[in-house]
Amino acid sequence: MIRSILTATAFTAALTASQALGQVLTRADLRDGQSLTGAWTYSIDPYRDGLLGFHRGEAGVGHRRYEDSDVDAVTRAAPTALYEYDMQRSAVADLPSSWLTHAPQLRHYQGLVWYQRRFAAAPPAGQRAFLRFEAANYTARVYLNGKLVGQHEGGFTPFAFEVTNLIRAGENNLTVGVDSTPTPEGVPPPVTDWENYGGLTRPVRLVYAPATFVDEAWVRLDRQGRIAADIKLNGAQATGSPIQVRIPALGLTLSGKADADGAWKGAASAPRGLKRWSPKSPTLYEVEVTAGADRLRDRVGFRTIEVKGSKILLNGSPIFLRGISMHEEEIGEEPSRIITEASARALLTEARDGLGVNFVRLAHYPHSEITTRLADEMGLLVWSEIPVYWLVDFANPRTLSLARAMLAENIRRDRNRASIVFWSVANETPVSEPRNRFLGALIDDVRALDDTRLVTAALLSNRVGRGAERRTVIDDPLGPKLDVLAVNTYSGWYGDDTLDQVPDIRWAATDKPLVFSEFGADAKAGFHDPQLQRKFSEDFQARYYRQTLAMVDKAPSVAGMSPWVLKDFRAPRRQHPVHQQGWNRKGLISPTGERKAAFEVLAAYYRSRAVTSPDH
Ligand code: GCB
Numbered sequence: 041m042i043r044s045i046l047t048a049t050a051f052t053a054a055l056t057a058s059q060a061l062g063q064v065l066t067r068a069d070l071r072d073g074q075s076l077t078g079a080w081t082y083s084i085d086p087y088r089d090g091l092l093g094f095h096r097g098e099a100g101v102g103h104r105r106y107e108d109s110d111v112d113a114v115t116r117a118a119p120t121a122l123y124e125y126d127m128q129r130s131a132v133a134d135l136p137s138s139w140l141t142h143a144p145q146l147r148h149y150q151g152l153v154w155y156q157r158r159f160a161a162a163p164p165a166g167q168r169a170f171l172r173f174e175a176a177n178y179t180a181r182v183y184l185n186g187k188l189v190g191q192h193e194g195g196f197t198p199f200a201f202e203v204t205n206l207i208r209a210g211e212n213n214l215t216v217g218v219d220s221t222p223t224p225e226g227v228p229p230p231v232t233d234w235e236n237y238g239g240l241t242r243p244v245r246l247v248y249a250p251a252t253f254v255d256e257a258w259v260r261l262d263r264q265g266r267i268a269a270d271i272k273l274n275g276a277q278a279t280g281s282p283i284q285v286r287i288p289a290l291g292l293t294l295s296g297k298a299d300a301d302g303a304w305k306g307a308a309s310a311p312r313g314l315k316r317w318s319p320k321s322p323t324l325y326e327v328e329v330t331a332g333a334d335r336l337r338d339r340v341g342f343r344t345i346e347v348k349g350s351k352i353l354l355n356g357s358p359i360f361l362r363g364i365s366m367h368e369e370e371i372g373e374e375p376s377r378i379i380t381e382a383s384a385r386a387l388l389t390e391a392r393d394g395l396g397v398n399f400v401r402l403a404h405y406p407h408s409e410i411t412t413r414l415a416d417e418m419g420l421l422v423w424s425e426i427p428v429y430w431l432v433d434f435a436n437p438r439t440l441s442l443a444r445a446m447l448a449e450n451i452r453r454d455r456n457r458a459s460i461v462f463w464s465v466a467n468e469t470p471v472s473e474p475r476n477r478f479l480g481a482l483i484d485d486v487r488a489l490d491d492t493r494l495v496t497a498a499l500l501s502n503r504v505g506r507g508a509e510r511r512t513v514i515d516d517p518l519g520p521k522l523d524v525l526a527v528n529t530y531s532g533w534y535g536d537d538t539l540d541q542v543p544d545i546r547w548a549a550t551d552k553p554l555v556f557s558e559f560g561a562d563a564k565a566g567f568h569d570p571q572l573q574r575k576f577s578e579d580f581q582a583r584y585y586r587q588t589l590a591m592v593d594k595a596p597s598v599a600g601m602s603p604w605v606l607k608d609f610r611a612p613r614r615q616h617p618v619h620q621q622g623w624n625r626k627g628l629i630s631p632t633g634e635r636k637a638a639f640e641v642l643a644a645y646y647r648s649r650a651v652t653s654p655d656h
Contacts, residue, residue: 065200065247066256066452067338068172069409073247076157076171076214080240081130082142085152090125090217091181105154106215108186127156127215135244138177138237141376152219155240161212167248168275169207171214172200174242174409178226181217193442194227195220196405196427197449200247207246216240225439227446228427233624234367234404235610237377242408250333252277255302257329258455259285260492261310261342268307269294273331278302283331290314290325298331310342316355317341317458319398319655322419324458341416341458345494347523350597352494352553354421354461360653361421361600362646363399364391364628365558367609368407371633375610379408387411388418390629391606395639396646398655401557401602404429404467406450415459422457423496423557423602425464426450428482434474443478444485451489460493467498468528476517483521494523498557501527501547511546514554524599525550528558531591532584533575539583543590553599559588560604563638564619565630576619581626582637589645603642607631 085091089103101107102123111126133142139153140146163169171182177195181188185208190201220238222230252275262268269285283304285294290313294306315323324339343355351358369375370383371390388411391397400415401423415422426446433439447465454460465482469475479497486495499516514525531537531545547554563581573579585603592598608627614620623631628639 065170065172065198067336067456068170068198068200068245068247069174069243070337071247071249073172073245074159074161076159076244076246077135078157079132080135080155080157081127082133082139082156083125083127083130083154084146084149085154085217086149088152088219090152090154105156106181106183106186106188106217108213125154127154128158130156135240136174136242137378138239138241138376140235140237140239141374150220150222150236150238152217152221153238154215154217156213156215158211158213159246160210161207161246162209163204163207164248166251168202168204168251168253170200170202170247170249172198172245172247173216173240174198174244176216176218176240176242177220177236177238178222179219180240183215183217185213194446194449195241196407197446198242198409198453199449203246225433225436225442227432227439227443228405228429229432231431231613232404232427232429233611233613235369235612241377242379251275252281252302252332253334254283254329254331254336256452257285257327257336257338259327259329259338259340260455261316261344262307263344263346263491264307265310265344266307267292267294267310267314267342269305269329271298271304271306271329271331273298273302273334275302277332281332283329286328286330287325288328314342317343317416317419318355319419319421322417322458324416338456339416340456343458345461345492347494347553350550350553350599352461352524352599354656357656358653359398359421359600359655360649361399361555361602362395362397362649363401363421363423363555363600363602364395364397364606364642365401365403365602365604366391366606367403368405368411369607369609371607371629371631373632375631379410381410381414384408384411384414386633387606388414388420390633392418392420394635395606395628395643396650399423399600399602401425403605406446406453409453412454412457412459416457420459421461422459423462423464424450424454424460425467425498426482428466428469428479430468431470432478434469434472434478440478440481443482447482447485448489451486455490462494462496462524463490464496464498464526468500469497471516471518479518480521483518496522496524496526496555496557498526498528501529511548513548514550519550519552522552524553524555526555526557528604529556530559530561532587533561539573539580539587542584542587543594545591547591547595547597549596552597554595554597555599556592556595556601556603558602558604560584560626561638562619562625563636564625565608565634565636567619576616576625578637582641585638585641585645589641603628607633
């Protein structure tokens with residue numbers, strides 16, 4: 041790893057001090073605009089010279105990658121000029137993609153990379169222009185035509201900056217400095233169990249909208265069973281502007297006028313003909329929101345999700361969640377977090393049609409909008425989470441505001457996705473007072489932003505009692521604040537239990553639904569050891585699944601599971617030279633998609649579950 045003299049913490053502190061987080065610009069993926077994906081040039085900047093000079097003052101002219109200059113022309117005109125970069129003649133990368141695969145020497149690079157794209161624009165008269173990034177990992181500074189337009193921290197949620205006054209008719213120069221360096225006060229923290237894919241990993245677009253436009257359009261079936269809409273306009277003409285929400289296939293129109301804040305809420309009883317969204321029939325309706333000159337469309341499914349005792353009810357009937365966890369990493373030898381519709385479809389299809397799942401846990405951070413839209417279409421229930429993982433700096437107010445911003449960005453982005461049934465606020469975080477307060481604040485935020493979904497967190501469990509009384513309990517003080525208890529458990533892989541003991545591990549009953557949010561064991565595809573059944577063999581993993589499923593079957597209150605994990609994924613902590621080679625091998629399929637023996641064990645289990653608890 042290449043190290044930097046300006047610490048990453050100093051870099052992000054400078055970011056947040058100078059500029060607030062960007063807007064989400066909800067549903068922007070459906071707006072008119074111009075795609076800026078494709079060829080960008082890039083330049084690494086391990087010492088962050090493009091930001092600060094060698095005595096920590098202003099960066100030297102010859103280092104400022106973001107300037108709107110033609111380095112070659114400048115140095116021809118002034119032979120004394122010294123430039124130590126030239127973005128126009130730098131290497132070219134095809135974005136979106138992490139930089140880890142741009143060139144072999146970048147495979148382990150963590151730090152700052154500058155990207156530049158020159159493009160022609162033709163801004164329509166009277167329209168506002170925004171640059172919208174679906175994600176940049178981890179911090180991003182965005183410059184248009186040499187001017188800083190904004191900065192954002194957080195690698196998995198979208199942000200947008202208005203550039204109406206900076207965009208030029210004709211040639212434009214967009215430069216983005218992306219720094220992947222994790223910081224102790226960031227979210228996620230520096231130590232995780234997945235690859236830190238630095239870069240512009242999701243699409244970038246120039247989006248146009250009228251002077252007053254629909255900035256938020258949350259449309260859903262509310263808790264009273266009505267179709268409800270919360271609309272927020274942005275622009276000088278917002279106040280008093282007439283708003284219409286139409287669902288033509290249902291013959292439904294809601295209308296009203298924006299208040300002084302540009303906001304309006306409306307609701308109407310759901311028409312009798314409404315077909316509710318479910319895994320069995322994932323019906324989506326065209327929804328059209330109009331306000332003044334703006335018209336925004338979305339495809340929305342309508343369903344309810346609630347908890348009754350230890351059951352999860354979808355549209356009023358109990359559903360068992362036959363799930364799988366997955367990382368955002370495409371199938372292939374050298375993944376680079378390139379999520380296209382095809383790569384997302386390949387993962388979700390293997391989960392739904394291969395394993396027979398009706399539920400995916402999108403771990404451990406918000407996945408691409410492409411994936412959540414596809415889940416809507418394919419009828420997959422979704423667990424969505426933010427990367428409050430292991431040990432974040434719970435006592436630090438800055439870390440809390442960052443996590444709250446990410447949570448809000450994620451919820452605002454995806455509140456219209458019927459597939460999403462859980463918002464999860466954390467994964468395996470150690471219990472402490474500051475942590476309980478931190479997560480408590482996040483849970484309150486979820487409830488304020490969206491009262492139509494369930495709140496959960498992946499917790500840890502404890503063994504209590506002796507002999508016949510020995511059982512596993514979830515005694516996390518966060519439990520009472522959650523709708524669904526979720527637990528990660530690895531007995532038989534980590535810890536001292538043998539696989540023979542696993543089926544007899546007893547779980548205490550809970551008064552809420554319990555989801556086994558993770559269990560799993562590593563196996564290197566192709567390594568068989570039928571006799572000894574050593575760890576890392578497919579045989580061990582298959583037996584681990586059989587034994588763990590027997591345990592799950594005996595546990596009371598179980599409403600579902602999402603074993604760990606669909607596919608082997610890059611994990612720098614995993615360096616066994618024979619079995620792991622930098623991959624977490626708990627996948628049911630290998631990096632290139634070969635199914636391991638345990639795949640069929642889980643698939644067979646889900647086939648039998650689908651008979652006893654059919655989807656509806
Ligand atoms: C966990 C974590 C997950 C890891 C997994 C493992 O509990 O939540 O991120 O990858 O265990 O493989 O150890």
